[in-house]
Amino acid sequence: xxxxxxxxxxxxxxxxxxxxxxxxxxxxxxxxxxxxxxxxxxxxxxxxxxxxxxxxxxxxxxxxxxxxxxxxxxxxxxxxxxxxxxxxxxxxxxxxxxxxxxxxxxxxxxxxxxxxxxxxxxxxxxxxxxxxxxxxxxxxxxxxxxxxxxxxxxxxxxxxxxxxxxxxxxxxxxxxxxxxxxxxxxxxxxxxxxxxxxxxxxxxxxxxxxxxxxxxxxxxxxxxxxxxxxxxxxxxxxxxxxxxxxxxxxxxxxxxxxxxxx
Numbered sequence: 432x433x434x435x436x437x438x439x440x441x442x443x444x445x446x447x448x449x450x451x452x453x454x455x456x457x458x459x460x461x462x463x464x465x466x467x468x469x470x471x472x473x474x475x476x477x478x479x480x481x482x483x484x485x486x487x488x489x490x491x492x493x494x495x496x497x498x499x500x501x502x503x504x505x506x507x508x509x510x511x512x513x514x515x516x517x518x519x520x521x522x523x524x525x526x527x528x529x530x531x532x533x534x535x536x537x538x539x540x541x542x543x544x545x546x547x548x549x550x551x552x553x554x555x556x557x558x559x560x561x562x563x564x565x566x567x568x569x570x571x572x573x574x575x576x577x578x579x580x581x582x583x584x585x586x587x588x589x590x591x592x593x594x595x596x597x598x599x600x601x602x603x604x605x606x607x608x609x610x611x612x613x614x615x616x617x618x619x620x621x622x623x624x625x626x627x628x629x630x631x632x633x634x635x636x637x638x639x640x641x642x643x644x645x646x647x648x649x650x651x652x653x654x655x656x657x658x659x660x661x662x663x664x665x666x667x668x669x670x671x672x673x674x675x676x677x678x679x680x681x682x683x684x685x686x687x688x689x690x691x692x693x
Contacts, residue, residue: 432510433465436622436658436687437503438631440672440680444493448676452489453661453669454502455479456621462658466505471498484668486661493678500672504658505690511655518640519559523613530638532664533615539586539603539665542610548591549611559614563637563646566608570601570648599633599666601648606635606665614639617662620669622687623647624656629685631660631671658687 438454458464469489471477475498477491523534536543549566556565575595585593587607590600602618609616615638623632634647634657647654663669672678 432624432656433505433507433690433692434622434624434656434658434687435503435505435690437501437685438671439499439501439682439684441497441499441682442493442672443497443679443681444495444674445677446495448493448674448678450491450493450675450678451670451673452477452491452500453486453620453671453673454500455487455489456504456506456658456660457485457487459659462506462508464504464506468501468503470501472501473498482668484662486663486669493674497681506658508658509655512645512653512657513642514653515560515640515644516564517560518642518644519557520562520614520639521641525641526615526638530615533617533638534610534613535664536607536610537664538667540607540610540616541586541588542607544588545607546611549608552608553612559639560637560644562612563605563609563614563616563639563644566605567646567648570604571651574601574604574648576601576649598649602633602635603665605637605646605648609635609637617643618665618669619645619659619662620671621660622658622685623650623654624687624689626687629687631685633666633669636662656687656689 553562556562577595580595587603590596606616636643661669
């Protein structure tokens, strides 16, 4: 499917604030970037680089006062995500080199402390994809989607204790439980077509059966129509804007619409 997606963000800084944006999708196996625009008002200098995960990062300094950032992209992406209940676990010895880092505990995903719970959650599920599907379903059934419960310091164990959170918190639990079972799992952020309410979104991917598969515990079933902006170990790696000084988001709008294919 062909999607037009974008965001319009206004931020305000009391003094010049060095910042890094992660708002540009890149082409890959699952999506193709056909068109894009990136606007700063007022205009400012920006330098782009790729981080250690291959994400496109825009480095700039927000001037004192308000800055508007408007990014829009047209992307060809998958209308349906891959599902394979027969995909078994990939032995650690056979994992690609770049997947190994997604087995390790990280800031928001203390997988080394969650093996017992992971074993309980997947009890009875076959190894591999069925285990990750069981984890996703368990999160959906046991964690309430609710704003205002978690904050920037809440990790997966904190969300489990609270019993509620938002999309990033759901992803952190899924990632942690997968890693506890020696299944590589990574954080993904981007756009989801027909997300309600519309916003920038987070989910996770797990490496089973020799490839990455998409899982999203906030949704009732597998859904395509996704545009990936960034991958990382957890939310610390994939912030849409990282600021190194005082910075407030004044306003934010997000949109995703399907376009007719030629």
